[in-house]
Amino acid sequence: MSFQIPRLLPGLAVLLSLSLVATACADPATSTSEPEAQEAASTAEKPVDNASRLPDFTQIIQANQKAVVNISTTREVGGGGPQIPERFKGTPFERFFRRFFGGPDGGGQKREVSSLGSGFIVSSDGHIVTNAHVVKGASEIVVQLSDRRQLEAELLGTDRATDVALLKVDASGLPTVAWSSGDKLEVGDWVLAMGSPFGFEQSATAGIVSAKGRSIPGKAGSYVPFLQTDVAINPGSSGGPLFNLAGEVVGINAQIYSRSGGYMGLSFAIPTRMARDVVAEIKEHGEVRHGYLGVGVQRLNRELAQSMGLDKPRGGLIADVKPDSPAAEAGLQSGDIILAVDGEPVAKAGDIPPKIGRLDPGTEVTLTILRSEERIEKTVTLGSLAEARGGANGEAEPATALGMQLAPVPDQLRQQRSLPEQSGALVKGIEPGPARDAGIRPGDIILKFGDVRVKNPGTIDKLLDRVEEGARVPVLVQRKQQMLYVPLRIP
Incomplete structure (x- = not known):
């Protein structure tokens, strides 16, 4: 026995430890009753119902689908182009000129082409909103309603700066959408798009807002602080409405960012606040008036910001001041950094065109400028963007x-x-x-x-x-x- 005791002691210690643990767990003051334990085990075995946490879009679609329309346009293109020079006819260069100039002798051939887009009804008497690029150059615009009626539409006005157009059809008692009453949409909010991608009418896609106030250099609508979403948008969706979960229109689907021509994960919508103002101005004046400053601005990176006395990149660096422009008359200079417009901070250069463009020509604005690391204020009387584009000295x-x-x-x-x-x-x-x-x-x-x-x-x-x-x-x-x-x- 004396030889067995050392071998048994470790086992006894383990048994004693288990006994103490079992005793502590069985303490009536801290123990869980058998029914409660069974309920807890049952709950743990149940999968989490994630579907109940996702939004239900069916009611939004049912309430608004009759107010979403398909827009088809016809326009005449070609003709009047350059002729193939006689000296190149009958040579290998003739095929090159035919390819780019069109037609048997160059000059192109006039023909009618059709395109498709989307829109939505904003008044029961037939006012319809879409994108300006959907109806660009159209000789005929036809709106197809959800009940399959096709109505010829009159173009009341377009605004290329914001890419918004307003149409009118001869009808009454039409279903309408509701504009969002505020600007409370946040990154991460769910949104729903409706339209006619590739001509497939009454299509709906959903996603979230992935960014706000996005500028897209080199695109029509550079005066727009776009909503960026991951909602699937494709050719034909342009001009359709973007809804929030309350079933209100928060934007007009306008563009995609793509290297293939199709959806690649990024789409952009014109915010309701801007679109609604543009529509109201077209109704009242037949056109939209935008303020014009007359500067070319560029983004600031970290190194450039530090070299100019800024703690971080912010504002817009004036790279160019147009001759005889409001900016030139106010004394703005190349190298100035616009930090604020009427006291409203400028986070990046792309914020400046929308801030200026939403103001009327003739409006006086106060610009907060950083010049040679000194803050100064300049008062500028804005000009007219429309006049600047058409004038010899315009931008x-x-x-x-x-x-x-x-x-x-x-x-x-x-x-x-x-x-x-x-x-x-x-x-x-x-x-x-x-x-x-x-x-x-x-x-x-x-x-x-x-x-x-x-x-x-x-x-x-x-x-x-x-x-x-x-x-x-x-x-x-x-x-x-x-x-x-x-x-x-x-x-």
Whole structure:
């Protein structure tokens, strides 16, 4: 026995420990009753019902689907383009010119093309909202209602700066959507889009708001602080409504960011606050008036911000002040940093166009400027964006959908290049887009767009309305002393 005791002691210690633990667990003051234990075990075995936590979109769709419409447009394109020069006919170059100029002898052939989009009814007497690019250049606009009726629509007005258009059909007693009454949408909120992607009517997709106040350089609607979502949007969805969980319209689906032409996870909508104001102004005036400052601004990165005396990147750096613009008259200078507009802070350069654009021409604004690390304030009386685009000294819409920042040709450069007055548009900058793909470079002067002579940056903006999406337009540019044509694809 004396040899067995050492071997048994460890086992006895374990048994004693287990006994103590069992005794403590059986203490009536702290123990769980048998029914409660069974209930807890039963609950633990049940899977969590995640579906009950997801939003139910069915009621939103049922309440609003009759107010969402399909829009089809017809427009005439082609014709009037450059002719193939006689010296190239019968040579290997003839095929090249036919490819880009169209038609058997160049010049293109006039033809009618159709396109599809979406919209939604905002008044029972037939007012319908959509995107400006959906009805761009249309000779005929037809709205198909949910009951299959097809009505010809009148275009009351468009605003290219915000990409909003207002239509009117001859009808009454139509179902309508409700605009959101506030600006309470937050990143992470659920949203629902409705429209006609690829012509599939009454389609619905859902997702969340992934960012707010997003600017998209080089795109139509550069005056818009877009809502960014992960809702699936495709060609044909443009102009359709974006709903919150209360069934209110919080935006107009306008654009996707894509390298393939289809949805790749990012879509953008025009916020209701801006769209509603634009629609009201079109109803009242037939057009929308936007303020114009006359500066080119760029983003600040960390190094540039530190070099200019800022603790972090914020505001918009003025890279260029347009001659005879409101900014020039107020004494703004290249190198100034706009920190606030009427006391409202500017987080990034892309915030400035929407802040200025929503104000009427003639409005006085106070800009808080950082100049040589000193804060100063400048009062500016805004001009008119519409007048600036059309005037010889105006500033064209930055890049539109082509990816170019255009400006009037300075007098000194015009003399150096031997250009007549009121001719040409100077390429000040290039962003990723069709212009860069075509080989256009900063410093080029655009002289002809198709067969039309370019008088100023506003000429190109107007000509875009007449060109079919996906078409190639021959563009004559002057690069230093060299003249050359480049084929520019219209997105």
